[in-house]
Amino acid sequence: MNDQRILDRLVELGIELPPPPAPVAAYLPCVVHGSLAFVAGQIAMSDGVVLHPGALGDQVSLDEGVDAARRAALQALSALRETLGGSFERLERILQVTVFVASTSGFVEHPKVANGASELLAEILGETGRHARGAVGVSSLPLGAPVELLMTAAVGAA
Amino acid sequence: MNDQRILDRLVELGIELPPPPAPVAAYLPCVVHGSLAFVAGQIAMSDGVVLHPGALGDQVSLDEGVDAARRAALQALSALRETLGGSFERLERILQVTVFVASTSGFVEHPKVANGASELLAEILGETGRHARGAVGVSSLPLGAPVELLMTAAVGAA
């Protein structure tokens, strides 16, 4: 995709792309091999702290869960862009997104939470952003995050 | 694989392929890129309602869990066939199946539940249906479903 067109679209939507996640010791924010890119699990952070900590069905409201999923998707895009050399030029398609939602046993609205991510990707990337998706409820997530998002994308040659 | 041979095999097994899942707004039932197909998470539905709602180790029996996994795998095959143009002709191999089982903390028989999906795929597709698998217990699933299944497959050129 044209990098500038996506940056323009972000401005149009009033969305700021967060800085790419800092590399950590034990694994990488994103690995590209051939035409596939695997983005590491993203939990929504804001100013260095976890956004809306807790579980859906308990302390975290549906709106907060949606917001966390949306933010995690943005971070995944940022990690992907950084790994692709600081540009979306090579991005061809978002293939798969898995949204893990920290949830009580009675929670049933995982799709609404995950839509925070899916709708954002479609808003920014159009057809390129439409993906296969899984949404499941988990008992807990790193740092008490309400959502963790994994993304796989198709990329063109370097 | 030969589409008619698989349809014949389904008749032989007395299995009806469910209609492909309706496309939803925010994501796609299946995305194909190159030689890979990613099927979105399937929860077993019957006549528009969730089959056997609840958790394993609680309201849902092992047999019901197996049935839900089997049905979810059938739905995944149906979504895949639809996306491949209404035929299994391009299907080369089921690569990976991940089975998320809504479970209490004490439940340990996730492999038996997941076998509902794995054995069905082998029955219908033979060697082509044998896959790598993950089976994990989760706190809750969309609409209160007992099982959600993700599938990745290898496909030939269009």
Added chain:
Amino acid sequence: MNDQRILDRLVELGIELPPPPAPVAAYLPCVVHGSLAFVAGQIAMSDGVVLHPGALGDQVSLDEGVDAARRAALQALSALRETLGGSFERLERILQVTVFVASTSGFVEHPKVANGASELLAEILGETGRHARGAVGVSSLPLGAPVELLMTAAVGAA
């Protein structure tokens, strides 16, 4: 990668590669297609029994969780090597590792548990072992295991 060099590295680290997991009826320990290898979910076993059964945040200590993740990663390498014809020669890169941690709702140290796997892969394989990662807490796992690990790798032509 050079198989002998990896075997030498294992000796140097004092690590014994466990025997490859026995094939089971319903699915395969590892499926290779094109340049991708999908390793089935590994739970840490020792002498035929589950290592450190239970949940993190409850009966299982952080050190035990790390140990289980490390062991599961070794088993995944063993399954991969066996499927690649008993050699690491064709292994090009570990792409993605997902670590499911059986956890209470209050547990937050999933990354530390998953580091048991990630650090081991880097120790043995160097840059080749560095991957994208997801780490999530789940309600329960097969046989009461504390950790289940899924791995995707890039492989060269046979």
